[in-house]
Amino acid sequence: MTVNTNIQLGRSDVDPNLLLEVENLTVSFPTDDGVVSAVRGVSYQLRRGEAMGIVGESGSGKSVSSLAVMGLLPKSARVTGSIRFEGESLLGKSDNQYAEIRGKKIAMIFQDPLTSLNPVYTVGTQIAEAVLAHNDISKRAARDRAIELLKSVGIPHPDQRVDNYPHEMSGGMRQRVVIAIAMANDPDVIIADEPTTALDVTVQAQVLEALEAARAETGAALVLITHDLGVIAGHADRICVMYAGKMVEMGSIDDIFYRPRMPYALGLLGSLPRLDSSRKQRLTPITGAPPSLVNLPAGCPFTPRCPLAQDVCEEKEPVLTVTDDPAHLAACHFHDKLVGVDAAQLFGTTSADPDPIDSVDQEVTQ
Numbered sequence: 001m002t003v004n005t006n007i008q009l010g011r012s013d014v015d016p017n018l019l020l021e022v023e024n025l026t027v028s029f030p031t032d033d034g035v036v037s038a039v040r041g042v043s044y045q046l047r048r049g050e051a052m053g054i055v056g057e058s059g060s061g062k063s064v065s066s067l068a069v070m071g072l073l074p075k076s077a078r079v080t081g082s083i084r085f086e087g088e089s090l091l092g093k094s095d096n097q098y099a100e101i102r103g104k105k106i107a108m109i110f111q112d113p114l115t116s117l118n119p120v121y122t123v124g125t126q127i128a129e130a131v132l133a134h135n136d137i138s139k140r141a142a143r144d145r146a147i148e149l150l151k152s153v154g155i156p157h158p159d160q161r162v163d164n165y166p167h168e169m170s171g172g173m174r175q176r177v178v179i180a181i182a183m184a185n186d187p188d189v190i191i192a193d194e195p196t197t198a199l200d201v202t203v204q205a206q207v208l209e210a211l212e213a214a215r216a217e218t219g220a221a222l223v224l225i226t227h228d229l230g231v232i233a234g235h236a237d238r239i240c241v242m243y244a245g246k247m248v249e250m251g252s253i254d255d256i257f258y259r260p261r262m263p264y265a266l267g268l269l270g271s272l273p274r275l276d277s278s279r280k281q282r283l284t285p286i287t288g289a290p291p292s293l294v295n296l297p298a299g300c301p302f303t304p305r306c307p308l309a310q311d312v313c314e315e316k317e318p319v320l321t322v323t324d325d326p327a328h329l330a331a332c333h334f335h336d337k338l339v340g341v342d343a344a345q346l347f348g349t350t351s352a353d354p355d356p357i358d359s360v361d362q363e364v365t366q
Helices: 005-009 062-070 095-099 123-132 139-152 171-182 201-218 229-233 253-258 263-270 311-315 343-347 356-365
Strands: 018-031 034-047 051-055 078-085 106-109 189-193 221-226 238-243 246-252
Touching: 018 062, 018 221, 034 062, 034 221, 034 246, 051 062, 051 229, 062 078, 062 106, 062 189, 062 221, 106 171, 123 139, 123 171, 139 171, 139 201, 171 201, 189 201, 201 221, 221 229, 229 253, 238 253, 238 263, 246 253, 246 263, 253 263, 263 343
Parallel strands: 051 221, 051 238, 106 189, 189 221
Antiparallel strands: 018 034, 018 078, 238 246
16 A cells, blocks of 8 residues: 555644654755756654664765755755754745754754864864854853763763864764764754764764763754664664665664565665674675666666566656555565565575566565
């Protein structure tokens, strides 16, 4: 059964816990080669205290959709659809109106802390600046708040580190400073865009702990953007999978990790190392590359990489459809064929197979 996602997702006037509602969001950029359709009809909701993960390969539209929420897209971007925060529309607001919301109501943590921090100011000055922007307090009180925030994100000796410049800190410490800035005004929503990409595993864990501490202290809802499903697993309540600018699967952690119903999501899982698998078991990569978002052809964008692809996939792009669980949606014409199928079964099929769908069915029944 195909659902109207607007009805499925609900409305802000009937849910007092609904903070952020994105509905049919599209973002495109005109270029010399054609129109780049970076985001195509994205819809989702975020409620108070909830942690939602958005996952997908680079270029899938994850960051662009969040920059649209923050009002940080370049003027050349063409944005349509609806973005509402606490029932109030954000699209069309001026920079001055957005300035009242950014940092105070909605905060964002960017991927590279070096581009977020000013190298000529101490980290304490930059945290205090975020506090002073939305609070009528003294500079001394803002500095004390900066020290308190540095301590809350796990930076040792915060009373000394507050006077450090960004280059005097490690990458992990700089990212924790950015988290401290994000939580400075107790926002309702924190958007974290690939916050651990450039960090090693140990530091990555420390930064994620700092992010959890920020959520615990502020009570903020979280949008965690990443290409790493391992990061999502322990820090989100539900997952939205994006491909070629669209949401292609939405569901709970258990739905996506144990019952994926879209070949792309299943492929992402197959390329993820697992501690409970054999050391000799090889990963199952998704062959091919994401499509160009310039003048996308008709049909499902994943068709060239999908073992299940049939003629209908080239002719008609699937919409999000309810699977066995009403809260689990997948955009695939053959999502019912993926019940009980793992990545090795699906992507391990060869071009010599007469019918990939029949091959998958046979493997499942054996």
